Amino acid sequence: MARSSNDRILILQTSKAPVALSDERFLRSRFDVRTFRIRLAPPVRLLANMAALAVWLCWNLPRARGVFFRFADYYAFLPVFLSRVFRRKSWIVLGGYDAHHLPEYDYGVYGQPLRASIVRYAIRNATAVLPVDQSLYDGVNAYAFDPPRATGIKSLVPNLRCEVRVVADGFDHEFWTPSPGCRKERLVVATASVPQGTSRKSRTRMVALKGVPLLLEVARRMPDVAFAIIGPGRGVLPEGGRVVPANVQLPGYLSPEQLREYYRRATVYAHPSLTEGLPAAVAEAMLCCCVPVGSSVNGIPELIGDTGFVVTQPVIDEWAAAVTHALERGASSRARDRIVALFSLAKRHRLLVDVIEG
Template sequence: MFIFEALGYKVSKIFSRPYKSGVYFLCNRFTEFIKSMMYIPRSKIVVSWFNDYHSLIPILISKIFFKKSIIIIGGYDAIVDKENSHGVFYKKNIRSKIARLNYSLVSEVWVVHKSLIKGCDNAAKKFSIISGVETFIKNKNLKIKEINTGYDSRYWTFDETMKKSGILTVAFFSDKRVINIKGLDKFNKLASLLPSEQFLIVGEVGIDIAEHIKLEPNVKVLGVQNKDQIKSLYQKSKFYFQGSRLEGLPNSLCEAMLCGCLPIGSKVFGIPDAIGTTGILFDNEEDLKKVATYVNSTFGKKEFKNARKRIKEKFSLMSRIEKIKENI
């Protein structure tokens, strides 16, 4: 939301933490109602990050006061992954009905990548993942726009003096479901093909990844790191691995590329668009042999700079700011 502030808007925030408790759930809805009644009458637009319970009341009140409303879609709210019981539309329950209702009421939907509009065919073929906002809406007149996430190349920098080595992957690994979604089995398989390379998993929290995957000896695990620590790890790493079965436009991948990491990624959703020709893409475990050959190739500063250039030119923070400015 800092982008709206940078554009000169005063931003009033309604923050709803996800709670399983019924009491806290009702408290969230009550707070949303009170704050919406306070803020929306004197606001120009209402923006909801993600489509879920928290979106409904602000959107309803925006309709009452004839205000423009926008939902920004990140991925979870535009997919169904039955194997991992993942996605807001996975179950036909009150939550999914509210999400559909939100789509019918909102003025516009912004997606972080175009694959979240009509869906990703490759993810459907490979993993039977249903995706795309248009798959879940009845309002065919709904305006859906691609406004990519933007990344700050002034912060995420490539340090030419630092020797790069190893293969890194980063996520918030909080349960077995995330391990599956982020493709850690393939990361571990690649490690078995490259025993002399160091592999690092970052973001273990609340679980022991080694209890779910028998990790190769050359795979290390770290807990959650802060932003500066993550930046340092990106700068030290030679490759970044994004083996997800579903994504929007992966933040970690783009940040790592800005720091000069050569990208390795699966051919789904926004991953190929982020990588382009600056790294290597794979479809299945058989392709990992080709990835191993790629990793063993010789690379230098030119290739690291090309990865950075790809994100800097295609997904810059300034480009996102300009797109938002044009659409509000």
């Protein structure tokens, strides 16, 4: 039996991050899904991709309930505009850089006038925007900035008129599991996801935004503790990586299975970012029974709660003290229990269905 247009959802695949792919898998299990892959670079490919997207949307939108995608960027204009033309719905998941403007780090979508105009149009005119944390709507960053700086679309998108509904990401507690008995080493793990294919200057800025230089100094203060920073290579670290302390490992980018093994071994997970959304790495490490230590920005304190340590300033002494306390506390199941209870996949899936069918 053929499905009606109320059963069909269009998805723009803008990211291969596990949280994005998880949404797509769930929506496929519930609706008749059609997917279009967005390609942002190089610019010539972007233009060709947008032309193909326009044709694809014009053909599929009249036969669908609406279009769903994560992150607002250049490509956001077409799905929102054509959804209005065809009187269909559009839902945008806001994940981080689409709700921030940090010109010091060239971070966010609001630094270029054309890009900012496109994103503001899309957010204003979408059926609903779904930030993964409340701070992406109306947050304040007092950790990285003095005086504190407003963050979120409430301050970045004037005359906001669409529905805004916070729908936190969910995390796979069946994959991210601790080792039997939560056996741990005197190891601190951190991750810094730096986009590949960008310039070395851009990657170096992103490493700074993720707080890696600060963490290297913390490691230097704690020579008897092993640190592992997953992701960036030496070439994008301060002074080309020549200042990396001897107790710091740089294993590069890892598969989810390899990353899980690091989390299973580590007593502490550290996340000293200057800005965030709702970082999956913090939740995944907590599911592996790491004690979390994170900066007081965006969704990090909401994830950690009272199961770890939230640092309120990017000060080396404060970070070293927090990491030391976390090592002394040792691993327990409290961090895992919090993520399972408050940030489950089932909860996110239920809320997504409420939004789409509402």
